[in-house]
Amino acid sequence: xxxxxxxxxxxxxxxxxxxxxxxxxxxxxxxxxxxxxxxxxxxxxxxxxxxxxxxxxxxxxxxxxxxxxxxxxxxxxxxxxxxxxxxxxxxxxxxxxxxxxxxxxxxxxxxxxxxxxxxxxxxxxxxxxxxxxxxxxxxxxxxxxxxxxxxxxxxxxxxxxxxxxxxxxxxxxxxxxxxxxxxxxxxxxxxxxx
Numbered sequence: 001x002x003x004x005x006x007x008x009x010x011x012x013x014x015x016x017x018x019x020x021x022x023x024x025x026x027x028x029x030x031x032x033x034x035x036x037x038x039x040x041x042x043x044x045x046x047x048x049x050x051x052x053x054x055x056x057x058x059x060x061x062x063x064x065x066x067x068x069x070x071x072x073x074x075x076x077x078x079x080x081x082x083x084x085x086x087x088x089x090x091x092x093x094x095x096x097x098x099x100x101x102x103x104x105x106x107x108x109x110x111x112x113x114x115x116x117x118x119x120x121x122x123x124x125x126x127x128x129x130x131x132x133x134x135x136x137x138x139x140x141x142x143x144x145x146x147x148x149x150x151x152x153x154x155x156x157x158x159x160x161x162x163x164x165x166x167x168x169x170x171x172x173x174x175x176x177x178x179x180x181x182x183x184x185x186x187x188x189x190x191x192x193x194x
Contacts, residue, residue, distance in 0.1 A: 022143065026151045043143070046153040071183045076176050080123045086112075088171045089119070092164075108164055119168065126169055136165050 025033045025042055033039050089112055092105040108115065125131040143156035150156055 022150075022156075024151065025153065043153060047158065071180065073180060076180065079127050080172055082116075082120060084172060084175070085119060085123055085168070086116075088168055088175065089116075091171075092167070103164055105164055105167075119165070122165055123169065123172065136163055138163070139166075 022039060023034065025039050027033060027042055033042055089109060092109065094104075094106040094109060096105050122131065126133075139160045139162045141158050141160050144159055146155050146157055
Protein backbone atom coordinates (compact mmCIF):
# COMPACT_ATOMS: atom_id res chain seq x y z
CA UNK A 1 0.00 0.00 0.00
CA UNK A 2 2.83 2.41 0.83
CA UNK A 3 4.30 2.08 -2.66
CA UNK A 4 1.12 3.10 -4.47
CA UNK A 5 1.51 6.12 -6.72
CA UNK A 6 -0.10 8.52 -4.27
CA UNK A 7 0.67 12.12 -3.34
CA UNK A 8 2.04 10.85 -0.02
CA UNK A 9 4.46 8.47 -1.77
CA UNK A 10 5.72 11.18 -4.13
CA UNK A 11 6.12 13.65 -1.25
CA UNK A 12 8.20 11.11 0.69
CA UNK A 13 10.34 10.37 -2.38
CA UNK A 14 10.91 14.08 -2.95
CA UNK A 15 11.98 14.61 0.68
CA UNK A 16 14.39 11.68 0.50
CA UNK A 17 15.81 12.94 -2.83
CA UNK A 18 16.40 16.41 -1.40
CA UNK A 19 18.03 14.94 1.70
CA UNK A 20 20.46 13.00 -0.51
CA UNK A 21 21.54 16.08 -2.45
CA UNK A 22 24.64 18.03 -1.50
CA UNK A 23 23.19 21.51 -1.91
CA UNK A 24 26.23 23.36 -0.60
CA UNK A 25 29.74 22.75 0.65
CA UNK A 26 32.16 24.80 2.70
CA UNK A 27 35.74 25.00 1.46
CA UNK A 28 38.77 25.30 3.77
CA UNK A 29 38.40 29.09 3.87
CA UNK A 30 34.76 28.88 4.97
CA UNK A 31 33.37 30.00 1.60
CA UNK A 32 29.99 28.50 0.69
CA UNK A 33 29.97 26.74 -2.69
CA UNK A 34 26.60 26.15 -4.36
CA UNK A 35 27.62 25.89 -8.03
CA UNK A 36 27.82 22.25 -9.16
CA UNK A 37 31.19 22.72 -10.92
CA UNK A 38 32.71 24.38 -7.83
CA UNK A 39 31.45 21.59 -5.54
CA UNK A 40 32.71 18.91 -7.93
CA UNK A 41 36.13 20.56 -8.13
CA UNK A 42 36.36 20.82 -4.32
CA UNK A 43 35.42 17.15 -3.90
CA UNK A 44 37.91 16.07 -6.59
CA UNK A 45 40.80 18.04 -5.09
CA UNK A 46 40.02 16.91 -1.55
CA UNK A 47 39.94 13.19 -2.29
CA UNK A 48 42.85 13.40 -4.72
CA UNK A 49 44.86 14.94 -1.89
CA UNK A 50 43.73 12.28 0.59
CA UNK A 51 44.61 9.39 -1.67
CA UNK A 52 47.97 10.89 -2.64
CA UNK A 53 50.54 9.33 -4.91
CA UNK A 54 53.15 6.67 -4.43
CA UNK A 55 56.85 7.22 -5.05
CA UNK A 56 57.89 3.70 -4.04
CA UNK A 57 60.69 2.29 -6.18
CA UNK A 58 62.28 -0.71 -4.44
CA UNK A 59 63.40 -2.16 -1.11
CA UNK A 60 66.97 -1.61 -0.05
CA UNK A 61 67.25 -4.75 2.07
CA UNK A 62 66.69 -8.46 1.64
CA UNK A 63 63.32 -9.42 3.17
CA UNK A 64 64.03 -13.17 2.97
CA UNK A 65 66.46 -12.66 5.87
CA UNK A 66 63.61 -11.48 8.12
CA UNK A 67 60.88 -13.90 7.12
CA UNK A 68 60.91 -17.70 7.03
CA UNK A 69 60.10 -19.51 3.81
CA UNK A 70 56.34 -19.34 3.19
CA UNK A 71 54.28 -22.51 3.32
CA UNK A 72 52.91 -24.13 0.20
CA UNK A 73 50.79 -21.46 -1.49
CA UNK A 74 49.61 -23.56 -4.44
CA UNK A 75 46.02 -23.13 -3.25
CA UNK A 76 46.20 -19.43 -4.12
CA UNK A 77 46.83 -20.11 -7.82
CA UNK A 78 44.51 -23.11 -8.28
CA UNK A 79 41.47 -22.75 -10.55
CA UNK A 80 38.22 -21.84 -8.79
CA UNK A 81 35.92 -24.78 -8.17
CA UNK A 82 32.17 -24.66 -8.69
CA UNK A 83 31.73 -25.46 -5.00
CA UNK A 84 33.85 -22.43 -4.05
CA UNK A 85 31.84 -20.15 -6.32
CA UNK A 86 28.53 -21.55 -5.06
CA UNK A 87 29.52 -21.00 -1.42
CA UNK A 88 30.50 -17.38 -2.12
CA UNK A 89 27.14 -16.74 -3.82
CA UNK A 90 25.26 -18.27 -0.88
CA UNK A 91 27.22 -16.09 1.58
CA UNK A 92 26.49 -12.81 -0.22
CA UNK A 93 24.12 -10.55 1.75
CA UNK A 94 20.68 -10.38 0.13
CA UNK A 95 19.61 -6.94 1.27
CA UNK A 96 22.10 -4.80 -0.62
CA UNK A 97 21.03 -2.14 -3.09
CA UNK A 98 21.32 -2.73 -6.85
CA UNK A 99 24.74 -1.87 -8.23
CA UNK A 100 26.01 -0.55 -11.55
CA UNK A 101 24.77 -3.53 -13.54
CA UNK A 102 21.28 -3.01 -12.04
CA UNK A 103 21.14 -6.38 -10.27
CA UNK A 104 21.37 -6.94 -6.55
CA UNK A 105 22.72 -10.06 -4.86
CA UNK A 106 19.19 -11.25 -4.08
CA UNK A 107 18.53 -11.45 -7.83
CA UNK A 108 21.75 -13.43 -8.34
CA UNK A 109 20.80 -15.89 -5.58
CA UNK A 110 17.25 -16.43 -6.86
CA UNK A 111 18.35 -16.89 -10.48
CA UNK A 112 21.50 -18.86 -9.68
CA UNK A 113 20.29 -22.04 -11.37
CA UNK A 114 19.92 -20.07 -14.63
CA UNK A 115 22.99 -17.80 -14.51
CA UNK A 116 25.52 -20.05 -12.76
CA UNK A 117 27.15 -21.25 -16.04
CA UNK A 118 27.87 -17.61 -16.92
CA UNK A 119 29.47 -16.97 -13.51
CA UNK A 120 31.51 -20.19 -13.76
CA UNK A 121 32.77 -19.07 -17.18
CA UNK A 122 33.50 -15.57 -15.82
CA UNK A 123 35.63 -17.02 -13.00
CA UNK A 124 37.38 -19.39 -15.40
CA UNK A 125 38.17 -16.54 -17.79
CA UNK A 126 39.49 -14.48 -14.87
CA UNK A 127 41.75 -17.36 -13.82
CA UNK A 128 43.02 -17.86 -17.38
CA UNK A 129 43.68 -14.11 -17.76
CA UNK A 130 41.16 -13.91 -20.61
CA UNK A 131 38.78 -11.49 -18.89
CA UNK A 132 38.82 -7.80 -19.67
CA UNK A 133 38.72 -6.47 -16.11
CA UNK A 134 38.18 -2.93 -17.33
CA UNK A 135 34.78 -3.94 -18.69
CA UNK A 136 33.48 -5.17 -15.30
CA UNK A 137 35.60 -3.19 -12.85
CA UNK A 138 33.81 0.14 -13.14
CA UNK A 139 32.37 1.64 -10.00
CA UNK A 140 30.47 4.67 -8.83
CA UNK A 141 31.79 6.49 -5.81
CA UNK A 142 29.13 8.08 -3.68
CA UNK A 143 29.50 10.30 -0.64
CA UNK A 144 27.63 9.27 2.49
CA UNK A 145 27.23 11.92 5.21
CA UNK A 146 28.80 11.01 8.54
CA UNK A 147 26.42 13.33 10.39
CA UNK A 148 23.26 15.34 9.83
CA UNK A 149 23.70 18.67 8.05
CA UNK A 150 27.11 17.70 6.62
CA UNK A 151 28.69 20.71 4.92
CA UNK A 152 32.44 20.07 4.79
CA UNK A 153 34.19 17.41 2.76
CA UNK A 154 35.45 15.80 5.97
CA UNK A 155 31.79 15.25 6.96
CA UNK A 156 31.38 12.75 4.11
CA UNK A 157 32.66 9.21 3.70
CA UNK A 158 33.16 7.80 0.18
CA UNK A 159 31.88 4.34 -0.69
CA UNK A 160 32.40 2.52 -3.94
CA UNK A 161 29.52 0.67 -5.62
CA UNK A 162 30.87 -2.37 -7.47
CA UNK A 163 29.24 -4.85 -9.83
CA UNK A 164 28.23 -8.20 -8.35
CA UNK A 165 30.63 -10.08 -10.63
CA UNK A 166 33.61 -8.14 -9.25
CA UNK A 167 32.40 -8.74 -5.70
CA UNK A 168 32.28 -12.49 -6.34
CA UNK A 169 35.81 -12.61 -7.75
CA UNK A 170 37.28 -10.50 -4.93
CA UNK A 171 35.47 -12.61 -2.33
CA UNK A 172 36.86 -15.78 -3.89
CA UNK A 173 40.38 -14.37 -3.70
CA UNK A 174 39.88 -13.05 -0.15
CA UNK A 175 38.58 -16.42 1.08
CA UNK A 176 41.65 -18.17 -0.28
CA UNK A 177 44.03 -15.64 1.16
CA UNK A 178 42.32 -15.88 4.54
CA UNK A 179 43.20 -19.58 4.77
CA UNK A 180 46.95 -18.94 4.47
CA UNK A 181 47.31 -15.58 6.25
CA UNK A 182 47.80 -17.05 9.74
CA UNK A 183 50.79 -19.01 8.45
CA UNK A 184 52.29 -15.92 6.76
CA UNK A 185 51.93 -13.50 9.66
CA UNK A 186 53.27 -13.55 13.18
CA UNK A 187 50.67 -14.41 15.82
CA UNK A 188 50.94 -10.87 17.23
CA UNK A 189 49.99 -9.38 13.86
CA UNK A 190 46.71 -11.08 13.01
CA UNK A 191 44.38 -10.03 15.78
CA UNK A 192 41.80 -8.65 13.30
CA UNK A 193 41.89 -11.63 10.93
CA UNK A 194 39.14 -14.25 11.38
